[in-house]
Amino acid sequence: MSEQNCLVTNDWICAEYLRSRSQELTEATVQHVWITVVSVLIGLAVALPLALLARRSKRFAGPVLGLTTVLYTVPSLAMFSLLLPLFGLSSALVITGLVLYSLTILVRNILAGLEAVPQETREAARGMGYGPGRMLWEVELPLALPALLAGVRIATVSTIALTTVGSIVGRGGLGNLIEDALPTFFKAQVLAASVLCVLLAVVADLLLLGLQRLLTPWTRAGGAEPEPRTARIRRPTAAVGAG
Template sequence: MAGRDCLVTNDWICGEYLRSRSQELIDATVQHVGITAAAVAIGLVVAFPLALLARSRPRFAGPVLGLTTVLYTIPSLAMFSLLLPFFGLSAALVVTGLVLYSLTILVRNMVAGLEAVPAEAREAARGMGYGPARLLWEVELPLALPALMAGLRIATVSTVALTTVGSIVGRGGLGNLIEDALPSFFKAQVLTASVLCVLLAVAADLLLLGVQRLLTPWTRIRAAGSRGAH
């Protein structure tokens, strides 16, 4: 009876809500994760050639960075309205909008990471007979990886938050639950969906941080050496 009472009294914390709406929460979380993952993955695929273009052709750097910055400033409602004729009311509409929003973070961090690679490292690799492709994949990208991963973490956390805006077209994952609960101010649903969204962002950031540490073991060795020197 106490569990049902919390629904009647509209409490913020309600175990009965979690029990009775568990499948709804799972479905919304799965949709949220799917949209976020798809947007970030496609964003990486699009951002990488743009970053290479901006780095290798300085005259294109300004337009590329400027365009991605302008895209990020477009309000979500306007962005979805512009994309609506092409994608309709679908998950693709939300994913495409999120991809466009992620580009400014991903491209800038990729360019910054590649530009930070020491010139002597490039010269040494060229002296050993490395061609442009091998130089990029075996020297530049590994050295730029910390900056690239930092950009990926920021873009992922940002996308987790922005995915909720997809509730405008019914494709917002946990944002759908928040949107549905606001008219009646259903406290338990608003709080639960919001907390799950925050937990998703934290979990994604920690996961990517773990991947970064696995891919860049030399940064841990360097940090340990610095602590030992002190």
């Protein structure tokens, strides 16, 4: 009886709310995860060619980095308002906005990772007959993974937070529950949705950190992990020089 009364007394912690609204919470969480994953993946697909363009020439680097930085400074409400005529009140509106916000983080991290690849590694790859495309996919991107995945982690956590703003068009995942609860200040719903947002961010960051450690074992301090296969192309160059 006391658990049911917590809905009447509008307590912050209410087990009855979690039981009676479990389906609503699940649907909102699934929508939140879906929007976040799609936004980050599309952002990564757009950021990679932009980073390659910025690396190609300083003439392109300034405009690319400048534009992505300006986009990140646009307030979310203004961003969605500008995109509204193009996408209407849809998930595409929210996803497009989130993709644009993710670009400044992803482009800079990908560019930093690519620029950190040792020049001698590139020269060794060219000496072994690697063309530009093969060098990018088999040498540069693998060695740039630590910085790239660090950017993905930051962008993912940021996107999880920004997804809640999509509630203004009814596509905000857990943000919808928060917005619905604010007019009546339904404490249990506000707390539950907020805690789930935080948990999503923590879980996503831990999962991506695990993926990063799995894909880049050579970055673990003090470990006896083998170096990446692509890094070994430096050795033939040293052997030839020694000869």
